[in-house]
Amino acid sequence: MPLLEASGISKIFGKLTALDGAALVVREREFHGLIGPNGSGKSTLMKCIAGAEAPSRGEVRFINTDITSFTPTERARAGMSLKFQITSVLPTLTLYDNILLASQARSSLFDLVFSRTRGVLHDQVMTLLTQFRLADRAHDAAATLAHGQQQWLEIAMALAGKPRLLLLDEPTGGMSPEERRVTGELLQPIKQHCSLVIVEHDLDFIRDICDRLTVLDQGRVLASGTVAEIQANKDVQEIYLRRA
């Protein structure tokens, strides 16, 4: 049984068809790369899955439930988490508070008002900060971080709710080669408890961390399969890889 199954997803903006019957299947503990040329609809498909955009047609099923009409809040509570393409950490809060904010999202109103869960969540917050090499900056404002560290903080925040599926939209955008390598290392451990859908332009990065790939072109799925299958696919080589 797949964890996520998006089928027949179309998204039309006025006269522009961004997605035209796209599909995506992600299994438990699978790292799935979503690749394609600029404008192929990768980010739009991610947004349709996460609830940031409502698809014009199609269905999104998550853990065997139709979540097509769910709000982003309901999807997050069902176990889905999104890291936005544009960094959206909360700049005036400390790193610690950014992760605590993400961790406590499902606490009850009573627990929030009486701060009953911050003791319980402390270890989890510190574990994430350490895992993403940010613990020594825990009390600094997020705005003071370098771009790459902000991306790591954002991923840590997306993981704070213990999601079953993490959607990462260009997590290494603007990073140095070394930061990209570290990002790959940081993501590997989450495979033990979480699946990943990742949109990324860096094909080496994608090849290194993903189990399966889906290639989009002009809003349609061009090919889907293992990394080796996609590398051997002539259509992909023709339309995408060679161009890249």
Next chain:
Amino acid sequence: MNANIGGEADAMMAAGEPAERAGLPRKILPIIEGLLLIAASVVPLVLADYLTVFATRVVILALFALSFDLVWGYAGIMSFGQALFFGSAGYGVALLARDLDITSILVVLPIGTLIGLALAILLGGFLLLGRQPSSVIFVALGTLTGAYAADRLGRGWYYLGGQNGIASISPMTFGSYEFAEGPVYYYLALGLLVIVYLFCRFLVRSQFGLALAGLRENEQRIAFFGYKAQHLKAIVFTVGGAIAGLAGSLYAFHEVFVWPDMVGVVVSTQVVLYVLFGGSGTLAGAVVGTAIVEGLSFWLSDNYRNIWPIILGVLLLLVILFRPLGLISFVLGERERVGRFGLTSKEKRNAAS
């Protein structure tokens, strides 16, 4: 395993803390709060009676400003109609006193608070609880329209006294004691201000306060974490409405008069200015802003009778242009203004032992 990692990280954090302490003192806010409380406590002892009456008005308006600051400064909800709750509660208790002869403080203040709360639930439910998040403009215009409509209703409805409002309201009572303007009313208002201030302080420093900070900074982002952002907004809006209702009830009995401006756009704008002038997102800023704007208006209107509104307007513009975080930002740093929400040092020690 996790605990170990957490422990190592704690040690690293602890190592980093002295560096933070090496800078300027971080705890300016408690000093400001303490000084404000001391100054407020001695006002009736050092000021002439007519100035104590003025100071009482300022204290009640500061309570009203706290309600707006909670809603706008902490939750980012632009309520341009906060006077709707303030004035409606004022009218409500005035009618209780006029028509039912109910003036007991134990009844009128809770009822005034409930009027503010109920109206905020109704308006907040309509403006904030849609399936999609409401835009700032929608909420600003919706609240403004609510206040404007209430103002027109007050002016046009004979039962509410029309343009003249309701005058000569009987004094608020406790048993046979009547609360007339003066030191006793002042200390009553100050006591309630302190209680509400401490309540708001507790709220904005809790994990709920952290959620509000997230709401204010990036509502869409926190929805993707799983927060019911609209519910949070409606709750804060309602709490703000209740506090405004309490302030409006106190104001009505203090002034022995309610009038349509009290429920409309004029007073709604006034409270926005108090908070912007003092510093939104800080409770002390709201109180300081109210005291300075009202104090300046009082002094200027005495000394520059014809042009005082222009002078006040220019001063307000200067502050908003050059100190967008308000006057309190002269002494309060960004870090302390935003605050921290993790475990306190005491909680950390308890967790470690």
